[in-house]
Amino acid sequence: MIDLELTVNGELARVRVEPGARLLDVLRGPLGLPGTKEGCGNGECGACTVLVAGRPVCACLTPAAEVEGLEVLTVEGLVGPGGDLSAVQRAFVEGGGVQCGFCTPGMVMSVHALLERNPDPTPEDVREALTGNLCRCTGYAQIVESALLAARKRREAREGGDRA
Amino acid sequence: MLRLPQLQVARPRTVEEALALLGGEGALPFAGGTDLLPNLKHRLLAPQTLVSLAGVEGLSGVSVDPGGALVIGATTRLHEVAEHPEVRARAPALAMAAGLVASPQIRRMGTLGGNVLLDTRCRYVNQSAFWRKSLGHCLKKDGAVCHVVPGGQKCVAAASNDTAPALLTLGASLTVATAAGTREVPLESLWKPDGVYNRRLAPNELVTAIRVPAQAAGHRGAYLKLRPRESFDFPLLGVAVRVDAAGGVVQSADVVVVALQAVPRRVTGASDELAGKALGTQELEAAIVAVGARAHQQCRPLPNVPGDPDYRREMVPVFVRRALRAAAG
DSSP states (O other): OEEEEEEETTEEEEEEEOTTOBHHHHHHTTTOOTTSOOSSSSSSSOTTEEEETTEEEEGGGSBGGGGTTOEEEOGGGGSOTTSOOOHHHHHHHHTTOOSSOSSHHHHHHHHHHHHHHOSSOOHHHHHHHTTTOOOSSSOSHHHHHHHHHHHHHHHHHHHHHHHO | OOOOOOOEEEOOSSHHHHHHHHTSTTEEEESSOTTHHHHHHTTSOOOSEEEEOTTOTTOOOEEEOTTSOEEEETTOBHHHHHHOHHHHHHOHHHHHHHHTSSOHHHHTTOBHHHHHTOOOBOTTTSSOHHHHHHHTOBTTBBOSOOSSSTTOOSOOOBOOOTHHHHHHHTTOEEEEEETTEEEEEEGGGTBOSOTTOOBOOOTTOEEEEEEEOOOOTTEEEEEEEEOSSSSSOOOSEEEEEEEEOGGGBOOEEEEEEESSSSSOEEETTHHHHHTTOBTTSHHHHHHHHHHHHHHHHHOOOOTTSSSOHHHHHHHHHHHHHHHHHHHHO
């Protein structure tokens, strides 16, 4: 067993895991964060997408030992202190970007990463950012619309904040 | 659910420490892990220790040396290679190829060194251990027969690395650290036609950088990729081209294809057809079509990766023409 220290959703976490444990195993197991899903386990479906040091990566192909000392953001970490959903999460609900929900955490994290680096994406930018996330329910149209809705809401909130 | 085998992860801080660890029994270097981990789940490899390169000083980043050569650290992530302004300006085919590997997530994990050294792939190999056992194994792993070429004695698993043909058109080389010192390996001599293990590198050697020399004046390049979906998939065919056109006239050209056989393959005669032709002319277009015809004649895809080999062969001239037009346009 090995002892690891990593920062997950802004909180320092200390875990003792098997040497070959994956980040996904640590999140869903000892840290009790089941929002991140395991789909293919092969890096293909993107259901396990989390942000490591700001980069969207597949938690299923990331050994936990590789993220020692790094910051990890999961879908649970997007929720505000009062339990409020983030703009991206709300947009997925309002825009109908969720059906069965299994791919949703990964989709949300990919969209969150996109909007952090590009607050005003085109529909093509959104589609490109989601090329590593598979959905078997929705046909993607409402997911792309939800992402664009999230971008608009975030911009409006920021502009409103500037005025206030 | 396929499980990872039990593993140790070693985290060296220096190249010397990494080399010492790689000299041990059952040790494998680990960078992005995006191909290695699925292969471990499939029990294609059985290391006891993964030597993580993440903490090794000096292995990541893009720089330009005084002679104008790009020096790209081996663990530089493919996303950074694809987006880096110096790579896009000096080696456009490499930037395109890196940007077409797998998916956004995989490009933020996978490294250029890892893609250059990617293991060969075959529809009869990249399967679970149970699947392979049920088929009676094959030349690449645990068996003595080839399911691609009946009676074949040599493994024809396909080189499937998008960046390999691009780097070959650019005359790139690898900086390799060994216990005895550092050596420079031209990519031209890296690969050998053996799908079981197609690289001329020893297990205790470590690629530290990829070096792309300064290109000729008027350098242009492109990489195009045929795959089932426009994301994630390995190439069914990849085509990289170089067109050097100082003064608007082609001086020299190169075409290299990948995913047909165990090594990337150069299409011969591209310069013969294209040199002397001015950009934007009918003569150049006719020469581009002629290079496509040469490629069709020279390339015979095998049923080693998914996709009908006859279809893949017909796509060779199509992708060669498109890539040359993209570079020359």
